[in-house]
Amino acid sequence: EAGVTQFPSHSVIEKGQTVTLRCDPISGHDNLYWYRRVMGKEIKFLLHFVKESKQDESGMPNNRFLAERTGGTYSTLKVQPAELEDSGVYFCAISKGAGGYDYGYTFGSGTRLTVV
């Protein structure tokens, strides 16, 4: 059983449309993170949930991005309306401990978003 399942694996949408990315973590992990990698650049932090609460959303690019974590289980990241610069790979990660420094993160395989 994969620790983190992300879907869709790929999404191609037109500029101005809405897209929702989903992350399903294995149970027992209170900490959930979203990261993004744009066009071969570094992977950047977007936000961190502890259970259903947003602990740190300092990396969210702007108010077109909305993240939720229902009941502390799965999480969604909605982009509305999508812009060309939103293209990239969106990763979800989980950790057991408070932070990935001790146990490390378990990453999903990512959603590749292409905005055309």
Added chain:
Amino acid sequence: AQSVTQLDSQVPVFEEAPVELRCNYSSSVSVYLFWYVQYPNQGLQLLLKYLSGSTLVKGINGFEAEFNKSQTSFHLRKPSVHISDTAEYFCAVIVRYNFNKFYFGSGTKLNVKP
């Protein structure tokens, strides 16, 4: 502010040759250091980490890395690579006052040729 620089975007190497992937970081506070690997169509997987203690850290699949505080480096090495090591490698740091946020480098693609 923290930053991580991976000096080589691509490293081609022949099978059974040694390899070094370079990583330098910049931080005004103490950090923990990590290397992650991403195989095609998979998530990132932890290779090794430095938290404290011995500066030479051994990880999975025969990889090791050495923390050099004076040079702010954490280079990844393997004495003999295999075709299966072909992947993208990411260096990352966590600052000790905020261990819920990784700062990643831009990645190094290791291409092992037969």
